[in-house]
Structures are given as structure tokens and as C-alpha cells.
Amino acid sequence: MESQRSFLLIGLAVVSFLLWQQWQIKTAPKPVGTPSVQQVQADTPIATDNTEQMSDVPQVAADKAQVVNNETTGQLVTVKTDTLYISIDTRGGDVVRADLMDYAVTQKSAERFNLLRNDADGLYIAQSGLIGPNGPDSSKNRAVYSTTQTAWELEGDSLTVPLTLTTADGLQITKNFIFTRGKHDVLVQYVLSNQSDSNKQVRPYTQLKQAYKGAESGGMFMPTYRGAAYSTDQVRYEKYTFEDIQEARLDMNSTGGWVAMLEHYFVSAWVPAQDQNVTLFSRNLNNVYGTIGYTQDLITLAPGDQVEISNELYIGPKDQDSLEQLARGLDLTVDYGIFWWLSQPLFWLLKFLHSFLGNWGLAIIVITILVKGAMYPLTKKQYESMGKMRAIQPKMQALKDKYGDDRQKMSQAMMELYRKEKVNPMGGCFPLLLQMPIFLALYYMFLESVELRHAEFYLWIADLSVKDPYYILPILMGVSMYALQKLNPVTVQDPMQQKIMQWMPVVMTVFFVMFPAGLVLYWLVSNLITLVQAKMIYASMRKRGIAVS
Structure with missing residues (x-):
């Protein structure tokens, strides 16, 4: 020839191939409701109903006036490390802004790349809280934490930023954000102490929330994915587009796994302890915001009990070495496509x-x-x-x-x-x-x-x-x-x-x-x-x- x-x-x-790839992005079948998803649900040890769990997951942050204009009773707590500059709202303890200190917006620019943001047209935040019978968060109200100072800076190898709250019924809560030098992952730790004379029940949850606006992928020759992804003990890595979130509701049980939002070279992800039972969910909020997250098992504290609950929040680049150490399959967010085995x-x-x-x-x-x-x-x-x-x-x-x-x-x-x-x-x-x-x-x-x-x-x-x-x-x-x-x-x-x-x-x-x-x-x-x-x-x-x- x-x-x-x-x-x-x-x-x-x-x-x-590139044309076929774009066609696949536009017409790919939705994973929710397939027999494989139903089988995963049937085989998991979790028997709780996701609808009941989700009824208390706060949605109030979807209201643009409350989130964007910060019309809350909370304060913004800023934390600066060698890798991150983040803002935490004491109302809910949500991470509402994150700049990556080691990545510029444009080459040689002094401005740092902004991944999480609290903007009117580009909301993208990381939320976590405690719901359930005695949880301080609900679909109408969020916990408002106290803090000893509103500005923190990493000086040694690690930094712990505590937010504290004591509920009216005697549940003492400390929400710690633990930062480590050289890392983009933040340990978000709850220390719960029941100071009452009755049992208390709470259910931890985490979610990533992002506005749909401006979430388009790149062109035919520079296709980039912006949207959600998740992993379970049965599914190593699965993209979950904003179209998926709008058209269906993710509802999967797993032991371990993670949820994430991807943006070209960068990713944010919530990672539970990999032996923890979780229920993954997604939600479409008024066709404006999309969320993906997970709830955990209901925790019961007897009088005088104390318990610690931890989740990792990763906010940073798609660094394969770091992501691989954090959770199984998280490094696959660096998506090399069908030629990954060669890439x-x-x-x-x-x-x-x-x-x-x-x-x-x-x-x-x-x-x-x-x-x-x-x-x-x-x-x-x-x-x-x-x-x-x-x-x-x-x-x-x-x-x-x-x-x-x-x-x-x-x-x-x-x-x-x-x-x-x-x-x-x-x-x-x-x-x-x-x-x-x-x-x-x-x-x-x-x-x-x-x-x-x-x-x-x-x-x-x-x-x-x-x-x-x-x-x-x-x-x-x-x-x-x-x-x-x-x-x-x-x-x-x-x-x-x-x-x-x-x-x-x-x-x-x-x-x-x-x-x-x-x-x-x-x-x-x-x-x-x-x-x-x-x-x-x-x-x-x-x-x-x-x-x-």
C-alpha cells in the first residue's frame, strides 16, 4: 500500500476517533437504574432507605441569596498553607472557597488558581454536616459554629482549625479541619461527646455542590470533562455528568468509595474511611445546582459517650501519586480514556x-x-x-x-x-x-x-x-x-x-x-x-x- x-x-x-468520542459524550447511556446498580444495592449490608436519609440533607445553601451574599449568622474563617488558601463558613462549617497556592491561573501570573468558589454565577463548594434525629443540620437550618480566631496560617508541619458547638439537647461537637504541609487533602474530623442523660443519634453526610452554568466541556480537538464522578466497592471509577444529575438520582450503597467533581486538571473529592458504609446520592436543585455526596451510618451515642468521625476532603490537582494513596480508583480521575494502558x-x-x-x-x-x-x-x-x-x-x-x-x-x-x-x-x-x-x-x-x-x-x-x-x-x-x-x-x-x-x-x-x-x-x-x-x-x-x- x-x-x-x-x-x-x-x-x-x-x-x-475524536468525532466518535464527542458523540459518546453526548449520547452515553445513564448508569442510574441499570441492573448492575440494582444488584449493588441488593448485595450491600446497608438496609436504610436513602429517601429517609436525604430528607434532612441541607438544601438551604442552594438559595443564592443565602450562600452568595453570605446573609447568614456565620463568619468566614480563612486558612493559609503552602498549598491551599481556603475560606470556611462557620455556618455549617462549609468550605466555600479554595485557591491552590502552587498553581497559577495563567502562566507566571501572581493570581492563584481558584477551584472552590462562592460566586453568584459559578458556585462550587464542599459541604459536610450532621443530620438525623439529633443532628444540628437540617433541610431548613444549619449549625452555626464558634471559633477562637478567623485567620489561621500553617507554620509547622500540621495545623488544626477547630470549630465548636454545643446543641440545646447536650451534644458537644468539635469540627476539626486538619491541614498538613505539602498536601492538598484536608482531614475533616468530628469529635462528638454526649453530655446529656439520653441517647443521641446523628448521621454524617458530605456533598460537593456546583452550578451547572459554565460547565461545558472543551471542543472536539481539546475535549475536557467537567462534572461529577464516583467510586464504590463494586465500581472502580464512573463519570456522572451534570446531565446525569439532572435526569436521574444516584442512589448506591457501598463500603468505602468516594465522590468527586472534576475540572480538567483539578479535582475535589470527599473520601470516607474505606471500611465505612456509605450511601451515595446526587440531587438536582432547581436545574441550577448539582450535588453529589454520601451519607454514613446512623451513629448512636449513649450518655457520656465520645466518638470521632473522619472524612478526607481533597482539593487540588489530579496528581496520580497523591490520589492513588488517598483512595482506590481516585487516581483514575486522570482519565486517559481507552488507551490508559499505554498512556x-x-x-x-x-x-x-x-x-x-x-x-x-x-x-x-x-x-x-x-x-x-x-x-x-x-x-x-x-x-x-x-x-x-x-x-x-x-x-x-x-x-x-x-x-x-x-x-x-x-x-x-x-x-x-x-x-x-x-x-x-x-x-x-x-x-x-x-x-x-x-x-x-x-x-x-x-x-x-x-x-x-x-x-x-x-x-x-x-x-x-x-x-x-x-x-x-x-x-x-x-x-x-x-x-x-x-x-x-x-x-x-x-x-x-x-x-x-x-x-x-x-x-x-x-x-x-x-x-x-x-x-x-x-x-x-x-x-x-x-x-x-x-x-x-x-x-x-x-x-x-x-x-x-
Whole structure:
């Protein structure tokens, strides 16, 4: 097969895959109500009714006036660490704002990336509380905690920020926020003490709430997911889009698991103790806000009893190492798609190279050299096959002249010619098709790996994770593709096919304009290496007396 046809095939395959992916996002079936979900519910040890549990989960925060304008009796408590700058509302003890101190909004900007926010048009907060018969939170009122100070700053290795409350019926509550240097996860701990002479019952809950507005994903060539996700003891990782939240209600029981909200390179997640029974839920609030969370088992405290309840709140980047340590499957929020099995080892190799080179662009170049070196045997077969195919073109033309429109005889004669000349007509296609999974694996790696966000290369390439601002790399890639085309001239006779082949470098250049600069750098270097390899292979063939042009 002609090399140009192979290039056309791989180009169409990539574009078709991206179109299919967008179609899947729009038309994916909803997970709620499927037999597998029902089976999970039937097999879990929890027998409580989620409707009863959810009746007390506070919704008052969905009222824009109360949340956004802070028309409450609470105060804002600010906490600054080396990784987080957050605001906690003493009304409910909700985290209503979180800035990531180690991530800028734009490259070299002094402004820090804001993940959780209390804005009118972009509400995104992390809530937790105690509901149930004696819980201080309800669907109409939230607990209002006391605090000794409203501004805290991490100075040592850890910091505990306590909020306290004693209810009218004698339940003493301390809600601790425990921060650790270098980490984006916050331990949210309740210390409950029953100071009354009767039993008290509470049910812990957590939820993430976000406005639907502005939650659209990226375009076809830069698709990014913004929405919810969850994990249970039966489902390792499942996306749960805002459309899912609007159209159905999540209701699943699990031992352990987690719930999360994803936003491109960043994630917020509530993680219970992994031996804790939880009931996952979602709620659509007036088609304005979506929530995902979980409730825990009802806790009974006898008079004089004290108990501790802990949940982890992660607010930060999709750092695979940190997320993997926090909970099973949480690292899968770094979603590499169907080629995760290839993206992950390529990413670890890229990180390893970066640890030595100190530049992600150089690491990409080196990984390209390694990939092309590993594929050299296939490349050699590819170009030898294409060289032989061009060498037998006169003989093939003679067969066409001889058999004319008799396709059966023509086909038999061509197969005999291939056998006699030891030519594989598919030999030039397979190595290029093999590159497609590698290309797509790297593509997802650039979209999802926060380590590559704002990664500089040299000269005008200030961020390898976004498109080249001056389109220089895509143009150079198109030139390299044109050079490869000239090395393997078009031999097809059909005028339409000839025009398609001639315009392929231009078409692919237009496509690559929208791809991350790092991915275009990979393809450009790959083409340049292929040019060198092809010249070496053809020179070797000529020395062996094989005509290749």
C-alpha cells in the first residue's frame, strides 16, 4: 500500500476517533437504574432507605441569596498553607472557597488558581454536616459554629482549625479541619461527646455542590470533562455528568468509595474511611445546582459517650501519586480514556526523563527517539515494502495493459507478482497504524496530566499543553510530512486520489493547529526521524541492488 494512503488512513482514523468520542459524550447511556446498580444495592449490608436519609440533607445553601451574599449568622474563617488558601463558613462549617497556592491561573501570573468558589454565577463548594434525629443540620437550618480566631496560617508541619458547638439537647461537637504541609487533602474530623442523660443519634453526610452554568466541556480537538464522578466497592471509577444529575438520582450503597467533581486538571473529592458504609446520592436543585455526596451510618451515642468521625476532603490537582494513596480508583480521575494502558507507562517514562533533563519538551524529544528506535524494525519493513512496490510499478502497469477490465485475472496475476517479488502490499500500512494508539495515548496524556500544564519548552513555546500560539510547529510538521511525501512519490493513477495525496500535508497541518504544542512536537520529531531512517533504508537497498526509485 502506498505510504500516502497510509497517512490518509491514519489521519482519517484519528479524526474519526475524536468525532466518535464527542458523540459518546453526548449520547452515553445513564448508569442510574441499570441492573448492575440494582444488584449493588441488593448485595450491600446497608438496609436504610436513602429517601429517609436525604430528607434532612441541607438544601438551604442552594438559595443564592443565602450562600452568595453570605446573609447568614456565620463568619468566614480563612486558612493559609503552602498549598491551599481556603475560606470556611462557620455556618455549617462549609468550605466555600479554595485557591491552590502552587498553581497559577495563567502562566507566571501572581493570581492563584481558584477551584472552590462562592460566586453568584459559578458556585462550587464542599459541604459536610450532621443530620438525623439529633443532628444540628437540617433541610431548613444549619449549625452555626464558634471559633477562637478567623485567620489561621500553617507554620509547622500540621495545623488544626477547630470549630465548636454545643446543641440545646447536650451534644458537644468539635469540627476539626486538619491541614498538613505539602498536601492538598484536608482531614475533616468530628469529635462528638454526649453530655446529656439520653441517647443521641446523628448521621454524617458530605456533598460537593456546583452550578451547572459554565460547565461545558472543551471542543472536539481539546475535549475536557467537567462534572461529577464516583467510586464504590463494586465500581472502580464512573463519570456522572451534570446531565446525569439532572435526569436521574444516584442512589448506591457501598463500603468505602468516594465522590468527586472534576475540572480538567483539578479535582475535589470527599473520601470516607474505606471500611465505612456509605450511601451515595446526587440531587438536582432547581436545574441550577448539582450535588453529589454520601451519607454514613446512623451513629448512636449513649450518655457520656465520645466518638470521632473522619472524612478526607481533597482539593487540588489530579496528581496520580497523591490520589492513588488517598483512595482506590481516585487516581483514575486522570482519565486517559481507552488507551490508559499505554498512556500510563508513557507518562511514567516521560516523568523519569524529565527528572534528568529538567525540561518537558526535551523529555518529549527523547521519548520520541526511544519510540521510533523501538519501532525501527517495523519502519524498515515498511519502507522496504514501499520501495519494492515502487520498483514493480512498471510490471504492474504491464499487467493492467494485458488484462484490462478482467478484474479476476488481474487480481490473480498481481498476487502472483507479489509472491514472486516477495512484496507485501500491506507492509507499508501496519507500522503507521501501530503509531495511532501511541499518538492518541500521548494526546490524552497532554490533556489530562497536570504536570504538563504550563510546561515551558524553548523560544515561543511557553506551554506545551496548549496549541502553538504562532502555529510554527504545525507548519514545520506539515513541511516534514511534505518531505516524506516527496521521498515516496505518488504513484496512483486516479486523478482524485492524486489530489487527495498532494493536499494531505496541508489538511493534516490544519488539524494539528488545534492540538497541544507538545503533541505536535512529538509528531514533528517523529517525522524527522522517519526521514533519516527512510534515507538510510533506501541507501541500504540500493547497495543490495534493489531499485527503489
